[in-house]
Amino acid sequence: MIQLEHVQKLFGGLRAVEDLDLTVPQGEIFGLLGHNGAGKSTAIGMMLGQVWPTRGEIRICGFDVTTQRQRALQKVGAIFETPVFYDYLSGWRNLEILSHYSAPTSRERIREVVDWVGLTGREKSLLKTYSHGMRARLAIAQALLPQPQLLILDEPSDGLDPEGIHEMRQTILRLHREMGLTILLSSHLLNEVEQLCTRIAVMNRGRKVFEGDLAAISQPQNWVTLRVNDFSAATKCLREAALIIDERDGKAIALAPNIATDEVVRCLVKHGISVFAITPHEQSLEEFYLSLMKSGAPSGPTPGSPAN
């Protein structure tokens, strides 16, 4: 659905995006992570033909955005952070205006989408009377009007309260489930990405530093959380038995290759150490993301395909 190859964007001397390769297959919810200024919005701008790439090729729905923008965006919907509309017009009129830039849209189609997002009864009210949540729903409605196959969401939960964020998350899942849309979600809300996406790419200073499956990130690593009566004695005897290769924070141990937790427990009990708990340590997206930001490369065994 989305394919970026060696994309570069320079703003004067500033490298906003550097040698970006990205592939988003059909039917996926793909997360684009990175903090402010990482180049996410510039990358999205280039996907939508709003920002001209300095170098590289961008294909959306099989069409080159630079040369065949109209065909590329025919079945694309987009939502940006803090959706902006014509406040002095009604929600309905805003939908009419925006949808007609894609193709003539029937009143029935608008009605159908207004119903779907739950704005029925308020569609004729002026936009200035809408809450943040209603604006977000209207933003979804305008994105859905051209019956898209691909949705590009740039920080869609920005400015929403916790309830609004939850609602947005549920809507994204509904869109994926009921309409089978491919979704590119740019966000710095790690929790949101963790709950929605199947695959992610992380950008830092214009470069992609990671791309891979989200499931692989949270897969148990060789680190184990250990609760015993004497942690230092435990690690000493485990090291002597060559069962661990590292320890940290007075509660975690890194198992040696091919060593399972039952062997660790047996060894500790044999040496008279009481074991209260031993649990595989799952790396959270936050931990993974922060380690990426620190080092510029993923920590520990890298799941999925490595970044360029």
Place this chain on the structure above:
Amino acid sequence: MFLLQLRNELWKLFGKKRTYIGSAMFLLAQSILILFLKYGRGPSHGIARDMERNGFPVAHYLTNLTVACIALVPIAYFMLPLYASLVGGDLVAKEAEDGTLRMILSRPITRLRLLVLKWVAGVIFSFTLVVTLGLFGALFTGMFYPVTGGLFVVLPPEHIIGAFEGATAWERFIAVHVLMTAEACSMMSLAFMFSCFNVKPAAATILAISFFFISVIMNSLPYFQDWQEWFLVHHLYVWSNFFRDPVPWWKIGESLSILAGYNLTFFIIGAAVFQTRDIKS
């Protein structure tokens, strides 16, 4: 499809309170001028004196059309360029500033088509503004002055003194207003061009007004006499030719051609800049 999109642009343009505040100020200025001409002892005596000095009977020529035209001159010379620039400067830059441009350009519409739509909407607005101005002028002055009689016009900058009777008076009055659209359009196009640059709407308007005043200054300096024919402002008041007798059609055609050239140039420059611009939040 084009008409549907144009209708949408007009909804946006005419739906804004800002558009009407400007128009209201315009009509207010016209009303104040007319009321001053009616009740201000100095101005009303001045009009009568001018007529008598030129041998035109005051009772016949002091009509609603005459006073509407007197009030029209300062508005057409100064306020119309200013207001047309305000509207033209908003057309693209305001959408970019508000962020709605990014919403539009996530749609499969070409930038050129979007600009054509906006420019045509601007032309329609210019025409509506001028027609409203004329209609309001004729109706408002009709409340204080007789609607029958002649039309007496004095335009000192253009060295025009004219008098017209009955139907001809109305024809000239209407023709002047229709042709004034060219002035409003040209100023709108100038501001529209700047609006396509990566600037704030106010900056686009200021740039257009600055261009206008520089053009006025250069046009008034004798050193630029050989080049005057190419200055925008030299042709901007093409409408005043309808107060000449006989009507200099060739001069009107020449001015309209040059204004059309200016408009096209402004549009092409604006479109070229807009096409190469990056649209960011």
